[in-house]
Amino acid sequence: MRLSVYFLPTLKETPSEASIVSHRLMLRSGMIRQSSAGIYSWLPLGLRVLKKIERIVREEQDRAGAQEVLMPTIQPADLWRESGRYDAYGPEMLRIKDRHDRDMLYGPTNEELITEILRGSVKSYKDLPKNLYHIQWKFRDEVRPRFGIMRGREFLMKDAYSFDLDYEGAKRSYNKMFVAYLRTFERMGLKAIPMKADSGPIGGDLSHEFVILADTGESEVACHKDFLDNDWLKDVDIDGGLQPTVDAFTEKYAATDGERDAAKEKELGGDLVTARGIEVGHIFYFGTKYSEAMNCRVMGPDGGEAALEMGSYGIGVSRLVGAVIEAFHDDDGIIWPESVAPFKVGLINLKVGDAECDKSCENIYAMLQDHGVEVLYDDREERAGAKFADMDLIGLPWQLVVGPRGLKQGVVEVKFSDHKANTRAKEELPLEAALKRIMV
């Protein structure tokens, strides 16, 4: 993509309404634009990141055997009356009347709708297990939306729903999602710690929030310090049996705000870490709560009818864009992990109009694209300083800087931004060596 035509409205000043770094950087780098309180438009650069995150989530759901569907945003209130949640849900639910005065709502979650779909389709235990997910916009009418897309009102969520004949099956489904979540967040460069979370009226252990530690987190969490180890996912055979993996990640203490255990924490002593946390996922077993209320049953192998055992599994897809930025940035801007970066390479032409620079840049641009590398080519007639600042702000993993002085010496500047080390290192290299470095 050529920056001269790209719609990338970056801001020089820090917007006053943004109180956390991800919100500031997303506005400044032209990723999003607010349309009303807690509701945002995604501009081209932001949408590219959102889609990369969405793709990783989708691939790991598919790999775990979940099947993608797409439920609508607007749901009938009657379904929620069946489960009893229409009255129980607070003012976060956006309630709507249609032109025929029927009660509708903008879905904040989809347990009722997916249960309605299953009860009309699945008749026998032979049709199980099933895990259906969708990636769809949700609405929760937060009283005070803030932190940009981290706590918006309209947000993109992946929610999966598993249906099994019995508890053992439900637990297998839960474990599959547990491991899929570990993989999902790891692929984005994130260390998301599975923490014991509120399991609601069902009780039991099958409820975990996946939490990123960050100063701007919404609540205080606590965990064993081993979770901070840099190699924490290395020793786990993630493709092996699932229960050992789940056990390995749950045997050590890790608890969300409401689930903390003072006695256990005292015991841990110096091994305890407390920090602010950002929730990026939540997995949850809730038994027959909805299937009983909504009469979603199958014929079991013994000929009797059984209400389905269910679980739900959420990932905050749009929130993750902010979470990644909270985790990886410096004073100059974002530092994207390559897996979610909007482009892999930023190519800077230091002297647009100079025949040698133009020719060299056009060649590099074409060559990288031919090799399937996503490049943002800064071909604008701008000061070098402005180009450097914009490129650092949007934080692509690689920058290639081509200028007349370097070309005379046969070199270009390569800048690598490393999200793990939180560094931006540059060096001069012959063009061929630079390209080799980038295309590894």
Next chain:
Amino acid sequence: MRLSVYFLPTLKETPSEASIVSHRLMLRSGMIRQSSAGIYSWLPLGLRVLKKIERIVREEQDRAGAQEVLMPTIQPADLWRESGRYDAYGPEMLRIKDRHDRDMLYGPTNEELITEILRGSVKSYKDLPKNLYHIQWKFRDEVRPRFGIMRGREFLMKDAYSFDLDYEGAKRSYNKMFVAYLRTFERMGLKAIPMKADSGPIGGDLSHEFVILADTGESEVACHKDFLDNDWLKDVDIDGGLQPTVDAFTEKYAATDGERDAAKEKELGGDLVTARGIEVGHIFYFGTKYSEAMNCRVMGPDGGEAALEMGSYGIGVSRLVGAVIEAFHDDDGIIWPESVAPFKVGLINLKVGDAECDKSCENIYAMLQDHGVEVLYDDREERAGAKFADMDLIGLPWQLVVGPRGLKQGVVEVKFSDHKANTRAKEELPLEAALKRIMV
């Protein structure tokens, strides 16, 4: 995908609420499920088709230089008050009050929101032209939703908005979309005829609906019989200059319901065709209607300020799923063009449990997947008749039928469903020849 685990709730009976063939076939083949009047969930098979259509639309928008954004579904009423449309829009607009009693609405279209984004970002004629599109769910509260997803309330639409300094630029943007639309529909196997459409208060010629002829169309349209020619796109150099292409497609008579011209039609005589039509796209130039009302201006090359010249360009993405089915089906079911088919190949194991059949099918299944071919493998323990009926119903381009009798003779049955010829032809072939035929 193995059919034994796939969530594909097909129906044997024809649902009574469905009055047109696409609605019937989508319900019967387990593509969609109604959640309330005019609002549908997309089940796995339907979602695959929706995504393929979405991808073709996206690729052709990108190729034409449009840039993808994503605006939210919920918009503030105040923006629509600026343009004057909040009061002008009828009861099709879903109006909502949030918890702070602010007027919001579920976007039926996005001229206001995109203009608001541009006016805050674009300052100079040097930032033009721009064409921004998004693919997002819309809501129009139809008084009597019907025909399934063809005339639903919540529907997926691609809408693009072009911004230019002057009329000449706007016309270039219009032509680009005109040609992109021809390509888009052709890639789906559809013959969408560009027809003169209502240009509203602006007047002029720059308004075309793209219309598919089908008995179940919503209105009567008329055109020169040459548009029915099977080779109509062949002779046009679609990558050449755009104006000759646009002229070639607009010089012959073609008009939507409200734009028909009795005198011209009389003149055409035997060359006139009248038929029912389904609108699948609409492109539209509207000048400075919104940019004047909402104060979206740039500095021109002469130093003066100019309101932007705009156009909007819609494609009914979810509606197209129905339109393709209306165009391509027979008594047994759908006949998908390969470009939008949910899978390319349906593999039928006639005798699950038979060692030879199972082994052969597993090999074919693995081999096709290794070659990147999307396969739906019917590995269910079902009667042959039920398997044939389901496979014909969902209408994949290729079927491979593997049975014990054929294997003994070293052959399998290959069935090719041709959407253009509206035929399903089968023959027995040695396995290798069959695979070769399919993988061309």
